[in-house]
Amino acid sequence: MKKILIIDDEVNVALLLSKFLTRNGFDVQTASNGTTGMECLKNGSFNLVLCDFRLEDTDGREMLKNIKQQYPQTGVIIITGYSDIKMAVELIKMGAYDYITKPLYPDEILNTVNKAIETQYALMEDLHDNGPIISKSKEQRKNTPNNEFVFGNSRASKEIIRQIDLVAPTNYSVIIIGDSGTGKEAVAKSIHMNSPRHNNPFVAMDCGSLTKELAASEFFGHEKGSFTGALYTKIGHFEMANGGTLFLDEVGNLSYDIQAALLRTVQERKVKRIGSTKEIDLDVRIIVATNENLQDSIQKGRFREDLYHRFNEFSIHMPPLRDRGSDIMLLADHFLVIANQELSRSVSSFSPEVVECFMSYRWPGNIRELKNIVRRATLLTEGDEIMMKALPLEISNRMAAFDYGVTNNGSAISQSENIEIKQNRHDLKNAALEAEYETILKVLKEVNFNKTKAAEMLKIDRKTLYNKMKAINLK
CATH class of the missing domain: 3.40.50.300 (P-loop containing nucleotide triphosphate hydrolases)
Incomplete structure (x- = not known):
């Protein structure tokens, strides 16, 4: 039978909780203050402690600290008044399983208690059979194309x-x-x-x-x-x-x-x-x-x-991505692998100019923008290396502050000439798609990628915006 210790200096509350949990199949013991509660823990093994935040001789913070130091495998639920919720949240960050607020509701209490005990058992089984979950996650930290989160x-x-x-x-x-x-x-x-x-x-x-x-x-x-x-x-x-x-x-x-x-x-x-x-x-x-x-x-x-x-x-x-400088090319390489798989391409790297451009760009659209730009550049690249000409204008002109670009032989060209060069590479249909891509991306950046506001500015409904973003691989 699962054992629960209730620590509460309100005798009536402790008695009601004890009777309710006993009726639901738990072995329950009560203590009226922190000192008595710690003595109970010393003399017996408990699956869970329900501890009132305000006790006559201590408080929930000190009780949680002592319980977790001496009995780390025992779950703790804090009982609190509404005015103490912020403190209860802090206690959860310190290791409490959850909190319940007064007035107490039977269904909420029973559900929270059951979940706390189930979680404790799940953690103990994992520790016994496989070692800590944390260890497993660290062993599996390899960035593969299937990864959602890239470890930087x-x-x-x-x-x-x-x-x-x-x-x-x-x-x-x-x-x-x-x-x-x-x-x-x-x-x-x-x-x-x-x-x-x-x-x-x-x-x-x-x-x-x-x-x-x-x-x-x-x-x-x-x-x-x-x-x-x-x-x-x-x-x-x-x-x-x-x-x-x-x-x-x-x-x-x-x-x-x-x-x-x-x-x-x-x-x-x-x-x-x-x-x-x-x-x-x-x-x-x-x-x-x-x-x-x-x-x-x-x-x-x-x-x-x-x-x-x-x-x-x-x-x-x-x-933001701009604050993760050493992760930018790691992320770019990861997205390149994914894009190669999606498009059946074999692009292997980025040119030194692209790397320098990526590292100096501010990335207002963050990781999503980087992913979309790499996918788009992979589609436009015919060789095995992504060059500056495969990047959108706001990226490729970044190093020239949008005023001038530089050709391969070092001569300067104006931004309008650069646009013309890029558009001559496309037929009319692709040029229209290119313009639509640039417009949608520009508006999304202006509104910090708030899709509702972007749809309003573009004078289209939200569903149409989603469809257009999907069509140009802007997710």
Whole structure:
């Protein structure tokens, strides 16, 4: 029987928790303060500790520190009031499994307790059978064409890898923060693949493309006939990701009422399809990504603070590519291998001029821009080396500050002449595609790759923009 220790100086709360968990099959012991709690741990082995953040003789921070130092294999859940949520999140980063807030709800308590114990068992089995998950991920750190996340050599990349190793084996929700194109989804997939959930689904959802009307159906699903146009039963993304990981990109774009429904689902770990009375139990890890400052959105009333704290059990900040100088050519080589496979080409390298150009360019579109430029250059290259003429204008003219280019014999040519030379290499159809590519890329950069704003500026709808980006391999 799984053993739980409850440490709470409110006798009534401890008694109610004890009776409830005992009825649900747990062996429960209680302690009224931190000192007594540590004595209980010394005299017996416990799978889990439920510890109130505010105790008469200590606090949750000190208790967590002592428990993790002396009994590292024992899970800890913090019981806290709403005003202490920020501190509870900090305690999670220190090693607590999760927190539950007062007033306490039976379903939330039972679900959180069960998941905490399951996670502890999964980690122990992995340690016993295979060694730590972290060790496995380090052994497999080789950049292959199938890799979503490319392991770089820069200090920033090494810090990201360290954080992935740290959080992947846990069940924490994660916020990945960074500019568009920095590789947030790749990091989310890496966390999933190095977690105990790696054999279960990874489901990605672009919150930026959701309308208010469709969001509930996409998240929670619906039953046939539940509303006008519901011609069939639809499984929502939460249900699709059950047992695995749900990745929510551009989460800051969700409407406030959808955030409220999302909060309830995250807290209760249950989902109900629109038009159904049946609740479905959820076991989903949530990873979200944003290029916005959610703290500012909270201050402006656009994002719920309680939902933010539910997501922010752990955070990873993605640096822009310009701050990862030593990774640029490593990434470029990786994308070249992928492009060769996609296009059945055998381009082997970049010319010294291209390497110098790549290293001096600011990369406003980050890794996504680099990937697209390498793919495009591979398509345009006829030999085995990518030359400057295969690069888009904003890249190839970078070293001449957009005023002059330099020919192979060293003579200067104007930018207009350079454009004419490039366009003479294409027929009319390709020239039109080239112009469309340049326009779309320019607008995306101006709006920091916000697709909604880009579509408005281009005077097309978002779906058309997606289709055009797909057509020119601009993903």
